[in-house]
Amino acid sequence: MQRILKIASGPVCGVLVYIWLSHQGAKHELSITALTAAWMALWWVTEAIDIGAASLLPLVLFPLGGVMDMSEASYPYFDQTIFLFVGGFMMAYAMEKFGLHIRMAYFIILHTGSKPSRVLLGIMISTFLLSMWISNTATTMMLISAVSALLYHEHLFHKQGYKKIAVAFLLGLAYAASIGGMGTLIGTPPNMAFAGFYSNMYPDKEPINFMQWSVIAFPFSLFLLALTYILLRFYYIPKRFDHRFDLTFIRDAYQQLGRLNVNEKRVLIVFFCTIILWFTRGNLTVGRFVFYGWCNLFPNALFIKDSTVAILAALSLFMIPSSEKGKNILEWNDVVKLPLRIILLFGSGFTLAEGFERSGLAVYMAQQLTVMEGTHLLLILLCVALIVTFISEFASNIASIQLMLPVLAALSVSLHVEPIVLMIPATLAASFGYMLPVATAANTIVYSTGKIPVRSMIRTGLILNIIAIGLLTVYMYILSLL
Numbered sequence: 001m002q003r004i005l006k007i008a009s010g011p012v013c014g015v016l017v018y019i020w021l022s023h024q025g026a027k028h029e030l031s032i033t034a035l036t037a038a039w040m041a042l043w044w045v046t047e048a049i050d051i052g053a054a055s056l057l058p059l060v061l062f063p064l065g066g067v068m069d070m071s072e073a074s075y076p077y078f079d080q081t082i083f084l085f086v087g088g089f090m091m092a093y094a095m096e097k098f099g100l101h102i103r104m105a106y107f108i109i110l111h112t113g114s115k116p117s118r119v120l121l122g123i124m125i126s127t128f129l130l131s132m133w134i135s136n137t138a139t140t141m142m143l144i145s146a147v148s149a150l151l152y153h154e155h156l157f158h159k160q161g162y163k164k165i166a167v168a169f170l171l172g173l174a175y176a177a178s179i180g181g182m183g184t185l186i187g188t189p190p191n192m193a194f195a196g197f198y199s200n201m202y203p204d205k206e207p208i209n210f211m212q213w214s215v216i217a218f219p220f221s222l223f224l225l226a227l228t229y230i231l232l233r234f235y236y237i238p239k240r241f242d243h244r245f246d247l248t249f250i251r252d253a254y255q256q257l258g259r260l261n262v263n264e265k266r267v268l269i270v271f272f273c274t275i276i277l278w279f280t281r282g283n284l285t286v287g288r289f290v291f292y293g294w295c296n297l298f299p300n301a302l303f304i305k306d307s308t309v310a311i312l313a314a315l316s317l318f319m320i321p322s323s324e325k326g327k328n329i330l331e332w333n334d335v336v337k338l339p340l341r342i343i344l345l346f347g348s349g350f351t352l353a354e355g356f357e358r359s360g361l362a363v364y365m366a367q368q369l370t371v372m373e374g375t376h377l378l379l380i381l382l383c384v385a386l387i388v389t390f391i392s393e394f395a396s397n398i399a400s401i402q403l404m405l406p407v408l409a410a411l412s413v414s415l416h417v418e419p420i421v422l423m424i425p426a427t428l429a430a431s432f433g434y435m436l437p438v439a440t441a442a443n444t445i446v447y448s449t450g451k452i453p454v455r456s457m458i459r460t461g462l463i464l465n466i467i468a469i470g471l472l473t474v475y476m477y478i479l480s481l482l
Contacts, residue, residue: 006048014039026364032065033359037352037406044399045391051399052341055348058355067355076354077347080307081196085346086338087310088186091271092134093334094317098263101130101142106254109146114247116165116237121229123147123169124176128225131180132187133271137441140177144445147173149249151451166451168236171460174442175228178431183221185213185278185306189342190401193349194427197405201353202419210278210306216424220475227467235460262323270320270329274313278306342398349402356406365410372414378477380415381425384408385469388429393439397430404430417480425476432468435461 014035021031036058043054062073095101105126112122123143131139151166181188185195191213199207260268277294281304284291295301317330356362372380384404391400404426412419433439435458437447443461446452 003048006046007043009046010039010042010048010054013042027360029065029067029359030361030364032061032067033352033355033361036061036065036067036355037361037403040348040352041403044403045395050341051396052344055341055344058348058351062351062355067359072354073351074347076200076350077344079196079200079346079350080305081192081199081350082307082343082346084186084195084305084307084310085189085192085342087307087312087314088133089135089338090314090317090330090335091274091310092138093337094267094330095134095271096138096142097330097334098261098267099257100264100267101134101139102146103254103257103260103264104130105143105146106250106257109250110247110254116168117233119150119247120168120172120232120237124172124225124229127173127176128180128183128221131177132184136177136181136188137445139180140173140442140445143173144449146250146253148449150247163451164236164238167453167456167460168232170446170449170452171236171457172229172232174440174446175232175434175464176225177442178433178440179221179225179228182224182428182431183214183218185210186310188431189345189398190427190430191217193346193398193401194405194423196346196350197353197402198420198423200350201357201405201409207305208420209282211280211282211284214279216479217428220428220472223475224468224471227471228464231460231464231467263329266320266322266329267317270313270316274309277309277312281306281309345398345402349405352402353406353409356409362406362410363413365407366413369411369414372411373416375415377415377417377421377480378473380411380422381476382469382473384422384426385429385432385472388426389432389465389469392430392433393436397433397440401427401430421476421480425472428472429469432465434464434468 017038018031018035021034022028026034039061040054040057043049043057044051048054059070059073059077062068063070067073105123108126108129109119109122112118112125127139127143130142134142147169151162151169178188182191185191185208195208195213198205280293281295282293283296284293293301295304298304314330318328320329321327322329356365388400388404391403395403405423408422408426409419412422415422431440433443437443437454437457439461443457447454447457
């Protein structure tokens with residue numbers, strides 16, 4: 001019965017929105033677009049059906065409602081941003097296939113020290129760095145076994161201190177995965193969703209490239225990682241429990257990996273070349289100086305995107321031979337697990353943005369939001385961060401940002417500010433789900449170990465949410481003044 005109510009809530013809410021807007025004198029196409037947005041939003045938030053399946057709604061409702069034909073509605077489902085996601089995932093799969101991620105994590109943990117506070121730092125740094133390039137969920141899944149093995153040796157800790165240290169290690173793993181994903185454009189789906197939405201909604205503006213995103217987001221994610229470590233270190237690992245313990249398990253596991261083999265070296269070469277190409281592709285303006293990217297070497301520089309580099313890297317991995325005779329670094333069987341639901345989510349958001357623009361719903365929303373004119377930008381940024389963080393605690397982060405971006409586009413018109421000033425903090429805040437076990441997949445994974453009381457996660461997550469929201473508000477406000 002509950003599932004039926006959830007399913008029914010979407011169309012019922014959509015129809016009510018349509019009737020209300022029609023009575024306000026809105027045209028049919030505008031009302032249909034709002035109906036679609038409301039219907040899909042409720043299905044995303046309540047998970048009445050799989051969020052990937054719910055993302056197919058615009059392909060039915062837009063053609064039936066006369067907003068756009070099927071060819072136009074389906075085109076954004078193959079937007080170039082989606083291929084940035086696909087290429088990034090394929091590169092991550094190559095790293096996973098040959099265990100490079102584990103080698104990195106073990107190396108960092110072994111070289112940060114043997115005290116619990118130092119091990120916590122090692123766990124968080126390795127998770128942070130990996131989640132910049134590999135999905136947060138995959139990073140957490142990959143490292144949870146190593147962290148659990150450390151915690152298995154309960155006799156190494158004081159009886160009282162063990163439980164607190166276990167909570168610190170596991171929360172540090174989950175939180176660092178979410179924070180690291182903010183640092184790069186491919187780190188987490190909301191970042192790419194924003195980049196795609198922005199380039200589609202504002203074709204006359206310069207699109208956000210890999211370098212531009214990292215210049216803004218990486219320093220913020222680094223600041224937040226440091227504050228998160230300080231919080232966990234002093235809250236869960238007081239000095240009386242911060243004594244040395246044996247890292248034999250990690251050391252033995254690292255030694256068993258041996259030296260870098262041929263396959264690992266080849267993946268690393270592709271990985272570092274890809275990063276260099278991403279960072280140097282576009283032009284970078286610093287004051288009066290402009291550093292021109294390598295894309296200017298080609299006849300039409302605007303044709304080349306970060307997604308071009310991602311697909312080039314993926315193709316090279318399929319062409320480079322592995323040490324196993326007759327096989328390449330990547331085979332098709334290695335990538336069949338590509339997350340189709342995220343791809344569909346991207347597509348639905350891009351199609352919805354196009355519908356907002358064509359139907360006039362974006363302009364209509366901007367007119368309704370004129371009441372906020374004159375509100376101080378600092379307060380607006382705080383409200384945006386609060387709202388997105390709250391939604392992300394209950395809905396997936398990609399669904400949260402897909403719902404908010406059209407609203408923020410309209411709000412930026414009303415406030416006469418650049419859309420990017422509101423959209424970037426919202427995108428970063430979509431990764432702030434730290435309180436609840438269901439807020440992120442990383443939270444769910446560490447909670448499933450049974451070593452984290454839900455009260456501890458909620459209390460620590462609430463403090464971290466407050467810290468993150470405050471830091472983001474001030475950080476973005478300062479950037480807006482520059």
